[in-house]
Amino acid sequence: MERLPSHLQKYIVKQDYEKYTALDHAVWRYILRQLKSYLSVHAHASYLEGLEKTGIDIEQIPRIENISAHLEKFGWRALPVSGFIPPAAFMELQSLSVLPIASDMRSLDHLLYTPAPDIVHEAAGHAPIIADPEYAEYLKQYAQVAKKAIISKEDLELYEAIRELSDVKENPASTPEEIKASDEKLVRVSKSISFTSEASELSRMNWWTAEYGLIGDIKKPKIFGAGLLSSVGESQWCLSDNVKKIPLSLACIHQSYDITEPQPQLYVARDFKHLSEVLEELSETMAYKLGGRQGLDKAVQAESVNTVELNTGLQISGTLKKYLTDAKGQPAYLQFVGPTQLCFADREIEGHANTYHKDGYGTPVGNILNFSLESLQIGQIASLNYESGVQVSGRLTQIQKVSETSKAVVLSFENATAQFKDEILFRPEWGIYDIVLGEDVSSVFGGPADRVAYGEFDDFVAKRVPPPQYSENQKKLFSFYQKLRDLRADFKKSGSISASTLQEQFQTFKAHSANEWLLFVELLEMAIKAGLAEDDFKNHLQSLAAQNTKHRPLIEEGIKLAYEKF
Structure with a gap:
């Protein structure tokens, strides 16, 4: 582990x-x-x-x-x-x-x-x-x-409802009311899937x-x-x-x-x-291969934590709330809500954890007109004009080159503004404005890029199925099954078992657990393998099958299996 x-x-x-x-x-x-x-x-x-x-x-x-x-x-x-x-x-x-x-x-x-x-x-x-x-x-x-x-988000809610119902049904301590409530919840959640x-x-x-x-x-x-x-x-x-x-x-x-x-x-x-x-x-239809608007649309619709990867290799992981497009219909601005993480090659970029961008994150994407990274100077006012029409202006505080072998760069500004048409995208009073450079969206995929660094991004709680509490009658029943296991192990070693031993167990089981059909199936199997009389065991099983329609197929199958060699 x-x-x-x-x-x-x-x-x-x-x-x-x-x-x-x-x-x-x-x-x-x-x-x-x-x-x-x-x-x-x-x-x-x-x-x-x-x-x-x-x-x-x-x-x-x-x-x-x-x-x-x-x-x-x-x-x-x-x-x-x-x-x-x-x-x-x-x-x-x-x-x-x-x-x-x-x-x-x-x-x-x-x-x-x-x-x-x-x-x-x-x-x-x-x-x-x-x-x-x-x-x-x-x-x-x-x-x-x-x-x-x-x-x-709907998938996550459905998973929780399914898990809750299965746990409740399998737990012997569950009441009919609890099972009914979980059943109704699953039906309700299933119907809400859009x-x-x-x-x-x-x-x-x-x-x-x-x-x-x-x-x-x-x-x-x-x-x-x-x-x-x-x-x-x-x-x-x-x-x-x-x-x-x-x-x-x-x-x-x-x-x-x-x-x-x-x-x-x-x-x-x-x-x-x-x-x-x-x-x-199937993979050819998925957002991680499609990228672009098709991928972004899937992420927006999902309302869950996903990753948008740009052509520069920079990755933004969070819940994509919306994106803006330019006159050509190409993505111009990405807006995330809630904790958001910046990554490169599936590793979180230093200083850009989801605890830093805890209230959301936005960045322009696309070509920048007349842009040269080398011309930017720390401490100077910089203005970036994108082909899309997005405009960014502010005092440049950091140029963070994420990789020496790619164009992956994070620019940080103070006193910054960002605007697209009449919409204000960032205001100076919001603090430091960090944007990533990238011309287009190459991939969109599920979950955060650096899952370990991002931490828990959903409401899943790893549950432990509680151990059952057994009554004295149940413990006695288990001892009967254990006796059969011991007898079978001894029979396997010695190659023999007495008819009186099996008959003694048969009478004990009938007195205390006459309806426990699986006990008698195992007795029948042992008698057949030992070449002993099996009629008493078989007759009892056939009687149980006649009385119990629910278990009849299992009992009949058990009788059949008792005669097979494994």
Whole structure:
């Protein structure tokens, strides 16, 4: 973690391995057995290989440090995070070849699907497919592009609402009223979204590829998206005729999605190189490549902290409120509000931190008529007349050459005025007037140029999912699952287990936890492997399935898995 930029370190947590209960391990085991059974046929060939290459074991929840050690062979590493982290932080971590893995484990009630990120989704979904070099390269390319995307104020509000709802739903202490309030807040925030930002477009591409992507023959595609790889229910649904299969193209960024519903259509890539082709096509539409008015318009609309880069390499990071144009429609003046930072080559310029320009910043851009930098003299009155019509006048106090190899210069004036047509842009009483030299806007991209120096520029708070408080009954249940783990470990070593031992556990479980179907699935599996009579266990499970329609598919799947060899 110490190798991470400081602004990313707050999202990293310690994987408290001791917090996982024996029930948590049993849920992991059930899901992984289920996934391996189904995905051996329907996933991209690299998936099952990736499970082994990343050291992911069916028997227990993996240690993230162990996954990281395996990923390092492929130029990646893994670090534990807690719950949702901001999309920008997630992408920046991936651009550094770091896979963030949520260390939380879904509950038995959310066995098939959880609204919050968890170790099943990240470790069993994302990690194995990274072992494929072509896909890993695409992920890095995607993260580099996504890091440049402009995220809007509306995006940030939506993220907070989604995170709040997922945390509330996964927290067993939440009341129905709290869940309802969070649900209503998300609906309200979602309806208020007025435009699709670059970050939203990148999010959609990520959803239709890395999360819900299919690959290969459009008539018989294979699965590679982590959202599908970590959920058998969704992967079975996605390959059915109920889901329309569409060849992957840039059109996917215009297709919104609902994370709470099965997807009515999915996109099929020819191969992993196809992903990079579509990504390149998308990048050509983005402000960081377009610059100019198109880029500025996106920044103004976003109402968030972004960076405007001039052709001289000078960068202005802050919230762009507006810009003025000349008679030709070219940018003539940039006006930022709130804390603003001046940078060059993604490094803050000395004396121009956002704490200095804390109340906003403005500067003209464009050609200066009859201008020679060499003719300027410190302490003298200087007048700059821009082709656009902007006029600047004041006593020059500093010429700050930022780079010896470029025209990157910051000029500072006192008693300065700046005017464009009838609009006063700067007054003497406002203090020192610092302007940067540059003829045009070459790039506009998301976030501050020097993220570390800028500091916190949003309201994100790195949250920690609170550890659950268990009742005595729950602790007793965990002890039953632990007993089964111990018996299975002994059986694996000795190769034998007595029928009386299993029967004794069966009677104990029936007396205290008769409806805990997963206990009896594990008993059935052990009896079958040991070649012992399994009818009592199977009959009990079939009885539970008949009584409980909600759990019936899980119980029936558990019976089927008990007979399979892993």
